[in-house]
Amino acid sequence: MIFNAHTHYILPGNSCWISDYRKITHGFWKQQLIDNGVVGALAMYCPPTLPFPKTNLFEENKEIWKALKKDDSLIWVPFAMLSPSQNTPEQLKSLVKNHGFKGLKLISVFDNKAYDPERDGGLLMMAKELKIPTMIHSGWREVAGLEKIKKNIEAFPDQTYVIAHMRPNEKGCPKSHLFLLKDFMERGIKVFGELSYVDHPNRVFDAVQMSLENRLLWGDDLPWGGANTYTNLAKVVCAPINQESKNKILYENAVKLFKLEKVLSRNRILGEQERNK
Numbered sequence: 460m461i462f463n464a465h466t467h468y469i470l471p472g473n474s475c476w477i478s479d480y481r482k483i484t485h486g487f488w489k490q491q492l493i494d495n496g497v498v499g500a501l502a503m504y505c506p507p508t509l510p511f512p513k514t515n516l517f518e519e520n521k522e523i524w525k526a527l528k529k530d531d532s533l534i535w536v537p538f539a540m541l542s543p544s545q546n547t548p549e550q551l552k553s554l555v556k557n558h559g560f561k562g563l564k565l566i567s568v569f570d571n572k573a574y575d576p577e578r579d580g581g582l583l584m585m586a587k588e589l590k591i592p593t594m595i596h597s598g599w600r601e602v603a604g605l606e607k608i609k610k611n612i613e614a615f616p617d618q619t620y621v622i623a624h625m626r627p628n629e630k631g632c633p634k635s636h637l638f639l640l641k642d643f644m645e646r647g648i649k650v651f652g653e654l655s656y657v658d659h660p661n662r663v664f665d666a667v668q669m670s671l672e673n674r675l676l677w678g679d680d681l682p683w684g685g686a687n688t689y690t691n692l693a694k695v696v697c698a699p700i701n702q703e704s705k706n707k708i709l710y711e712n713a714v715k716l717f718k719l720e721k722v723l724s725r726n727r728i729l730g731e732q733e734r735n736k
C-alpha cells in the first residue's frame with residue numbers, strides 16, 4: 460500500500476505551470492497517483508505558477524477542502540498550507556476544527572523569508588495545541604536551508620515536524636537530511652523526513668542503516684517532483700532494503716503520524732472501486 464505524504468491538489472478544471480512550457484492538468488496529475496497504486500495522499504494548495512502568486516491562502520485552503528469532499532478517487536487528507544506573514548493561529552484552528560485539516564505546512568518560499576521563531580511562533584504554538592504535525596519546506600533557496608530549519612525546530616522542540624524534500628544540501632552532501640534526522644532522533648525531538656527529490660535509492664538504504672526507517676515518509680511533490688510519480692516511487696521500491704522497511708516508508712509511518720487508521724479503513728473501498736474502473 461502506498462500513501463503519498465506530499466502532493467498539491469490541482470482543482471478540477473485547473474492546471475499548474477511547472478515550467479515556461481509545461482502545464483500539468485488536474486486529470487494528468489491525478490492519473491499519475493492512481494496508475495501507481497497510491498491509495499491516499501496529503502492534499503495541499505497548488506499555486507497555478509511558481510513563484511507563488513500573492514493569494515489569500517486561508518481561502519485557497521477552503522477551496523481545496525470543498526473539492527476534496529466531492530472527490531472520492533483517492534483518500535484525501537487535507538493539509539493546511541499557511542504563511543506566518545498572512546495567516547493567524549485562529550485561521551489554522553478553524554481549518555483543523557471545522558474542516559478536518561491534519562497538519563500545517565510552512566513554505567518559506569511564499570514570503571522568501573526564513574522562518575523566525577519570534578514571528579512564526581503563533582502558528583507553531585497552535586499546531587502544538589491542536590496536536591498536528593508541522594511540515595517545513597526545505598531546499599532550493601537559502602531561506603529554506605537546513606541550518607535555518609534546524610534553528611526553528613530547536614526553538615519549539617516539543618512538537619512533531621516533517622521536513623519536506625530530501626535534496627542534497629547547498630554543499631552537495633546527499634546525506635545532510637539524514638544526519639539531521641538522526642541528530643534529532645537521538646535528542647528525542649520528533650522529526651520526520653519526506654523523501655521527494657531524494658537523489659538515489661542508496662540514500663534510502665543509508666537511512667535504514669542509520670535506523671531511520673520509522674522517520675521517513677514517501678511523497679513526490681506533484682505536480683512538481685518531475686511530474687512523475689513512478690520515478691519518485693522507484694527510489695524506495697528499488698532501494699536494497701527489506702519489504703518491512705519499504706512498507707513503513709511507503710505507508711505505515713504516515714498512517715501512524717497523521718492518525719489515518721479510521722479514515723483509511725472507512726474509505727478504502729471507494730478508492731479501490733475507482734482504480735478498478
Ligand SMILES: [Zn+2]
Nearest residue numbers: 465467623680
Ligand atoms: Zn510541495
